Amino acid sequence: MAKRLVILGGGESGVGAAILGKQRGYDVFVSDGGALKDVYRKTLAEQGIEFEEGKHTEEKILSADEVMKSPGIPEKNEMVKKIRAKGIPVISEIELAYRYKGNSKIVAITGSNGKSTTTSLIYHICKLAGMDCALVGNIGYSFARQVAEDPKDLYVAEISSFQLDDIQTFRADVALLLNITEDHLDRYNYQFENYIKSKFRITENQTAGDYFIYCEDDEVIMAHLKSISITSNPLPFTMKQEVKKGAYIKGDQMMLRVQEERVSMSIYDFALKGKHNQYNTMAAGIAAATLGIRKEKIREAVKTFESLEHRMEHVATVRGVEFINDSKATNVNSTWYALESMNKPTILILGGVDKGNDYTLIEDLVKEKVKAIVCMGTDNQKIHEAFGSTVAKIVDTATAKDAVTTAFELAGKGDVVLLSPACASFDLFKNYEDRGKQFKEAVNDL
Structure with a gap:
């Protein structure tokens, strides 16, 4: 008998997960407490996926073998409490997408600020270098739907702490943690520590062949790193000192080194202005270097990147x-x-x-x-x-x-x-x- 996958929330990630679930033989049901957008309602109907809106039918939901919860739904939601009480496993969309991605690689980006800019810049570098890649996750296109409809060799994924909260096996080949500042504390019982742990989950399934890129100038990250052990290869970026591996800025030069090849570049050539964007650019440059992208391509991409709508x-x-x-x-x-x-x-x-x-x-x-x-x-x-x-x-x-x-x-x-x-x-x-x-x-x- 087919495994029953119930999806809470019929937005971008929910509908994407429903499409992938149905494609992989699950018995899928989508339930949204509010109204669905027309485009999502139409997609579900076309795919022949059963759904409800404006309500959560308890018996239909609690008959699930597994529940995929949209990142926007908090743990304190009554339905979520009932699902937890019954012991039904809850996963996030990135967990489902990960199961079916095949041999593709994942570059995953999280942090309180600069996620979208850094994710888009990495994608821009990869596209310019001719890689077969897609931009997915929190930035607007469902990771699961991409895996179902148009699989790629590489996924550049912007990931929020809410998506990391419900992972089990999800593993990033290259994980980026840009910074951690107090955000979304309403979802973490106003405990900053809970939010920090949630962000660090991006490293939890990594192995010795993977990379962890992080900001060495972020006090919260550095303090937490002392209390945990990271299995993957650490690559810091900083403006305060020189590092052997990773990236740093000295004077007006960015220096970058992952393997043997070194990249140096003037910060005046960065398309993105402002000190915070120098951090984002260093992080993106390191990620590109871990993928074996040539320094000429990294330089060219960093110079030609156009910043995002609604961001400065x-x-x-x-x-x-x-x-x-x-x-x-x-x-x-x-x-x-x-x-x-x-x-x-x-x-x-x-x-x-x-x-x-x-x-x-x-x-x-x-x-x-x-x-x-x-x-x-x-x-x-x-x-x-x-x-x-x-x-x-x-x-x-x-x-x-x-x-x-x-x-x-x-x-x-x-x-x-x-x-x-x-x-x-x-x-x-x-x-x-x-x-x-x-x-x-x-x-x-x-």
Whole structure:
């Protein structure tokens, strides 16, 4: 009899897992407590996969041999508690994809900040080097669906801590841990230690032939490394000292070495600007070198990479005021990086769903660079409390259009308006892309 695979959540990862599960002979059922997007509803119907939406039918779910849980569903969800109580194994989509990937390799990228940029840069280097690869995971395309419909020799996967929480055998040939800062603490019982352990799971099944790339300047990573043992080959990247293997920046030169071949390159040639992007570029360069990509290709790719939409994206300059869309900044640390790279007086647009934010992190930068704050969220009390005494003007707005018009009124020639919300977007918007798009439309309407 076919093994019964129940999938909780009918979004990108859920539908991808359903397609792969059906292809591999599972009896698949998809259950979503909310409404499915039309495109996913249509896909499931076309594939002949049984599904329900707007409810969770207990007997159908608890008859599962295995449950694949979408990363967005927390452990405190009532249905998840019942599944756990019954002892049904719970896996994530990356675990399912891993089982059926064959001999393909996986480069997996995690971290609190810079994941999407680094993942996209590695993919860009691999494509330029002519590799048969796909960009999957948290960045928008289901890993499981890629394995089912268009398998590749190499998967470059952006992976969140939520996806790592439910792995069993998943193993990355090359694992990258960029940094760890307090994020999503609401999902980890407000225990930073739980979140750290979750991020480090990216190394847990690695073997002696694999690579672990990490930031040696990140205190949280370095402290945790002392308490665990890593089996794979460690490759650090740093700006503070020279390392024999891995990468470092000295003066204005990046030096990179994995095997025999050394790569050196001027940081002024990096397409990505800002100190945080020098870290991302070092990490991506090391990953490329572990795959045996030639240094000329790495150099060329690093020079030609175009940055992502919604990540420090220049939108327009209107009457001397520059507008930057950094809607992807969904935590305080991301906003810290954005502010750090500002060299003009800044009007900062902040706000959304607060995940337990500690705004003291950006206090000094705000004091130094920010003229005014425009809040864009349903509850802005914490922002007022944090910056009320340091910023002369804080204004509440309820839409992207409002926020842009208000910011434009507060700005003078030579200023910059920066949308870098430090929060999730689910109060006024569908997601950070929707928030970024609405911001850009409002700027173009000025």
